[in-house]
Amino acid sequence: MFQVWVLGCSSATPAFGRHLSAQVVEHHQHLMLIDCGEGTQFQMNRYRLRLHRLDVVFVSHMHGDHVFGLPGLLTSLSMLGRNKPLHLVGPVGIKQWLESTFSASYSTLLYPIIYTELEPVDSPQQVYETSHLVVECFPLYHRVPCFGYRFAEKPKKRKLMIHLVRQANIPKEYFHLVKQGHSFYLEDNWIDAQQFLGAPDPSFSYAYCSDTRYAPEIVPFITDTTLLYHEATFLSTLQNNATATAHSTAAEAAQMALQANVAQLLIGHFSARYPDLKAHLAEAQQIFPATELAMEGKCYAIALNITSEPEDQAITDLPID
Numbered sequence: 001m002f003q004v005w006v007l008g009c010s011s012a013t014p015a016f017g018r019h020l021s022a023q024v025v026e027h028h029q030h031l032m033l034i035d036c037g038e039g040t041q042f043q044m045n046r047y048r049l050r051l052h053r054l055d056v057v058f059v060s061h062m063h064g065d066h067v068f069g070l071p072g073l074l075t076s077l078s079m080l081g082r083n084k085p086l087h088l089v090g091p092v093g094i095k096q097w098l099e100s101t102f103s104a105s106y107s108t109l110l111y112p113i114i115y116t117e118l119e120p121v122d123s124p125q126q127v128y129e130t131s132h133l134v135v136e137c138f139p140l141y142h143r144v145p146c147f148g149y150r151f152a153e154k155p156k157k158r159k160l161m162i163h164l165v166r167q168a169n170i171p172k173e174y175f176h177l178v179k180q181g182h183s184f185y186l187e188d189n190w191i192d193a194q195q196f197l198g199a200p201d202p203s204f205s206y207a208y209c210s211d212t213r214y215a216p217e218i219v220p221f222i223t224d225t226t227l228l229y230h231e232a233t234f235l236s237t238l239q240n241n242a243t244a245t246a247h248s249t250a251a252e253a254a255q256m257a258l259q260a261n262v263a264q265l266l267i268g269h270f271s272a273r274y275p276d277l278k279a280h281l282a283e284a285q286q287i288f289p290a291t292e293l294a295m296e297g298k299c300y301a302i303a304l305n306i307t308s309e310p311e312d313q314a315i316t317d318l319p320i321d
């Protein structure tokens, strides 16, 4: 399972029921938080995303609408009895800010935070890894140091073609060897594992770009991403405001998606001046039709509907792992 929950899509201040920036990426059993605007822990509770399952928090930049939920969330984790470490990846200065907040509020955490503080970068750098996923940061261009994050699944294992191993009369107890790519003699027959392995499932990716001016220089870092989240604070009618504040318009977010050849685009981080977001969606879809609004409480799959060739389909009616 690879999906992203949107917990907030408002920029600067909450407006029209919209909360501030926060998203939870779920991959296998891992929950990873990106940004933590005020109220994020309430939103996690509301959408039943268990706080104690968080492994890591990624922070794009130090503006309050992206971090003011952190001290509360981190202290709640301690009160809920967490003792396993939490990874926190964010701009240089985040550690000092949090530690002075904890100190001034007489808060003590009963679990360690493992900080990865980021200096400004001009190309992607790996900042986190699980057994199935790699996370890179890359530069964004805002009024303060700012980072995007790209979550990419590692290549998957080739699938065991059950109908072929059955045809070859290979006993079940050898299936796991074949699946792991081990070839062997079975009595006098050479079993070449490669002949029984089909294509692996495709690997998918998610990129988070907020906050930033229109920045075509980052296109190479997000090319071919499955799902791109890009901020769309303004409509094109307020292009001057976007340029002056280093934010993007819906049209610019769509241009980024088009140039980067992504499969789908999610737009968010909407200015508090817009009660209705239909115009954002229309403006972006004119340029990049596969656009959706990042709506709170909605969970978006990070995947494509791909139909495999029949001969590549593994029949998975047996527990083979």
Ligand SMILES: [Zn+2]
Pocket: 011, 012, 021, 063, 065, 066, 211, 269
């Ligand atoms: Zn912001």
